[in-house]
Amino acid sequence: MLNFSFQNTTKILFGEGQIQAISQAIPKDAKVLVTYGGGSIKTNGVYDQITAALSEHTWFEFSGIEPNPSYETLMKALDPIREHGIDFLLAVGGGSVVDGTKFIAAAAVFEGDDPWDFVAKGQPITKALPLACVLTLPATGSESNIGAVVTRDGNKLPFSSPLVRPLFAVLDPAVTLSLSDRQISNGVVDAFIHTMEQYLTYSVNGKVQDRFAEGLLLTLIEEGPKALAVETKNDLAIRGNIMWAATMALNGLIGSGVPQDWSTHMIAHELTGAYGIDHARTLSIVLPAVMKVRKEAKREKLLQYAERIWGLTDGDEESRIQRAIELTEQFFTAMQVPTRLSHVDLGEAAIDGLIAKLTQHGMVKLGEQKAITPEISREILIAAL
Numbered sequence: 215m216l217n218f219s220f221q222n223t224t225k226i227l228f229g230e231g232q233i234q235a236i237s238q239a240i241p242k243d244a245k246v247l248v249t250y251g252g253g254s255i256k257t258n259g260v261y262d263q264i265t266a267a268l269s270e271h272t273w274f275e276f277s278g279i280e281p282n283p284s285y286e287t288l289m290k291a292l293d294p295i296r297e298h299g300i301d302f303l304l305a306v307g308g309g310s311v312v313d314g315t316k317f318i319a320a321a322a323v324f325e326g327d328d329p330w331d332f333v334a335k336g337q338p339i340t341k342a343l344p345l346a347c348v349l350t351l352p353a354t355g356s357e358s359n360i361g362a363v364v365t366r367d368g369n370k371l372p373f374s375s376p377l378v379r380p381l382f383a384v385l386d387p388a389v390t391l392s393l394s395d396r397q398i399s400n401g402v403v404d405a406f407i408h409t410m411e412q413y414l415t416y417s418v419n420g421k422v423q424d425r426f427a428e429g430l431l432l433t434l435i436e437e438g439p440k441a442l443a444v445e446t447k448n449d450l451a452i453r454g455n456i457m458w459a460a461t462m463a464l465n466g467l468i469g470s471g472v473p474q475d476w477s478t479h480m481i482a483h484e485l486t487g488a489y490g491i492d493h494a495r496t497l498s499i500v501l502p503a504v505m506k507v508r509k510e511a512k513r514e515k516l517l518q519y520a521e522r523i524w525g526l527t528d529g530d531e532e533s534r535i536q537r538a539i540e541l542t543e544q545f546f547t548a549m550q551v552p553t554r555l556s557h558v559d560l561g562e563a564a565i566d567g568l569i570a571k572l573t574q575h576g577m578v579k580l581g582e583q584k585a586i587t588p589e590i591s592r593e594i595l596i597a598a599l
């Protein structure tokens with residue numbers, strides 16, 4: 215395997231009732247800003263649990279962080295931070311709220327002209343307010359990683375810094391019971407594709423990473439559909455397995471010491487940026503096409519994936535790979551997400567604009583071998599039609 219250094223400092227507080235643990239986990243003298251989204255936490259009891267847990271803290275709130283959080287919304291949080299001398303951020307929500315809060319944490323103490331510079335221009339983040347989170351939607355892994363994605367004027371861009379890694383993350387599977395089927399699907403598929411981005415590359419004999427990744431993929435394939443089925447959807451053990459799988463899929467562990475792809479994400483971000491399609495639903499469209507177009511470069515891993523995930527050992531290599539891609543698409547369909555651009559009413563006419571945006575965003579050498587040029591991205595989008 216490749217050399218690596220791995221450190222994940224986020225303390226995980228897993229299990230039912232763990233929200234109350236934030237009363238001890240946040241310093242008593244902190245001035246806390248609780249950040250959240252559109253208010254689902256007010257109807258599912260999470261807000262009340264936060265209020266009870268913070269009864270001895272000084273805290274304020276900032277709401278309205280939307281899915282695919284926007285720069286404009288996030289910048290509004292800087293006023294209450296300055297006004298109240300906030301020195302600790304608690305994100306309560308899904309990946310959008312956690313990502314948005316990471317941006318706020320760095321923007322609040324940014325010393326340059328415009329915080330967008332650390333997103334669009336890669337200006338280094340040298341400080342950030344401490345943050346932690348209560349996760350309400352298992353999907354992104356943002357709760358214990360250093361990444362975030364923010365959108366400005368249709369440009370959806372990632373940034374990362376160890377300084378924005380949450381100090382702790384509460385993972386209570388019970389808070390996911392209020393999720394809609396659509397959000398459950400999105401979360402399972404997002405976690406699945408995070409795993410694939412770090413697994414389906416080329417072999418460096420990283421046996422531990424591969425088998426951890428395969429364990430996550432198998433868990434998501436086994437438990438994902440159960441979280442949608444009427445008889446099992448409220449089963450907390452199923453929710454718990456999905457929640458922990460999603461965290462583990464993108465906390466740095468399975469990606470350490472192995473090549474990583476991320477072309478599916480970079481191409482898919484343009485679909486969200488341009489058309490506002492849910493993150494996971496863009497990934498489920500792009501990944502099968504990446505598997506098809508990059509079949510040769512990924513051959514060895516595709517065969518391993520076919521055998522270990524789908525039990526495919528009969529037939530020639532080509533037919534096993536083909537079948538593994540079909541089964542991946544069938545899994546996505548079972549999870550009720552689209553697998554073609556046509557499923558979201560997009561056709562060939564959209565492709566020029568998406569390629570122009572990718573190029574504008576510097577996404578011109580994507581993939582584990584940096585071999586995916588805009589021309590190959592075009593092939594991928596055509597394969598996804």
Ligand SMILES: NC(=O)c1ccc[n+]([C@@H]2O[C@H](COP(=O)([O-])OP(=O)(O)OC[C@H]3O[C@@H](n4cnc5c(N)ncnc54)[C@H](O)[C@@H]3O)[C@@H](O)[C@H]2O)c1
Binds near residue numbers: 251400
């Ligand atoms: N930081 C990372 O490593 C990383 C990785 C992948 C994706 N992302 C980004 O994360 C964002 C997507 O995050 P997400 O998939 O977690 O979804 P989300 O945070 O956008 O939430 C989706 C919807 O679910 C609702 N919701 C959340 N929890 C709920 C609950 N318990 N009950 C009812 N409704 C609830 C939200 O209000 C929202 O309307 C995208 O912007 C994506 O690009 C970040």
